[in-house]
Amino acid sequence: MLYSMTGFGRAEETINQRLVVVEMKALNGKQFDLNTKLPPILRSWELDIRSMLANILMRGTVDLTITVKQEGASKPMVVNTDLAVFYYNAMKQIAQQTGVPEDNVLSTLMRMPEVVAPDSDMLPDEEWEQVKKVIVRAAEDLMLHRQHEGEALLRDITTRINNIDELHNRILPLEPDRIERIRTRINQWLEDMAGKEKIDPNRFEQEMIYYLERMDFSEEKIRLRQHCEYFNNTVKENDMAIGRKLNFILQEIGREINTLGSKANHAEIQQIVINMKDELEKAKEQILNIL
Secondary structure, eight states: OOOBSOEEEEEEEEETTEEEEEEEEEEOOSSEEEEEEOOGGGGGGHHHHHHHHHHHHOSEEEEEEEEEEEOSSOOOEEEOHHHHHHHHHHHHHHHHHHTOOOTTHHHHHHTSTTTEEEOOOOOOHHHHHHHHHHHHHHHHHHHHHHHHHHHHHHHHHHHHHHHHHHHHHHHGGGHHHHHHHHHHHHHHHHHHHHOGGGOOHHHHHHHHHHHHHHHOOHHHHHHHHHHHHHHHHHTTSSOSOOHHHHHHHHHHHHHHHHHHHHHOOOHHHHHHHHHHHHHHHHHHHHHTTBO
């Protein structure tokens, strides 16, 4: 089963008159990279959140947003008196220098940054345990989204690999013609070099054997088929983070296809190899999205 690296998860719950909303979005990434937007009440738990999500999500660039809203009565507020006095003295000095009346100074002070702020309480351990469950539910929701995306990727990638295997089958009927063309080319070369009447049959056979050994790609064809079969078996493994392994298999498939192309010496086989490379590149693009 394949999992995509992209996905979205969300969960919410009311905990002791606090509405906790957790949202997370995941994109492609070679490693696990978490960007957090946390309220002050949860910042002391950030390392715990990172460790917990790394175990669940494994890979990808993840944006996490947690909001905590107080329900019911208004949240207790505190006034930063020292900061208010600092602002007041500054405004009073400006008013005296400019002759501006000092009307409504108090209402202006109350709107200055950080003069009035919510009381920054600590989150009790028992409430943190409940918040953790909400975060885990959001992560599980994201993983479910990843699974659905992965099913579509699986269908597409499997089609690409099966297309490569089918193209491989189309090479087999062309091999007799390929051998005959090689034989004709060597014979013509020897005629041009020595003349038809001077061709040594033994030398001709030696050249044929040498050239065919160099151009033989039977091992590459066997390995290509084995790699395609291994790929199709690997995608069925019960492993969530399998993207790297599949990428390595595609690299091996690419090596065999390139060798087939370099040894082909046959126009139709070269065209088949080009189509194989096209399917392989499409599969590689999709593998980048796999967890």
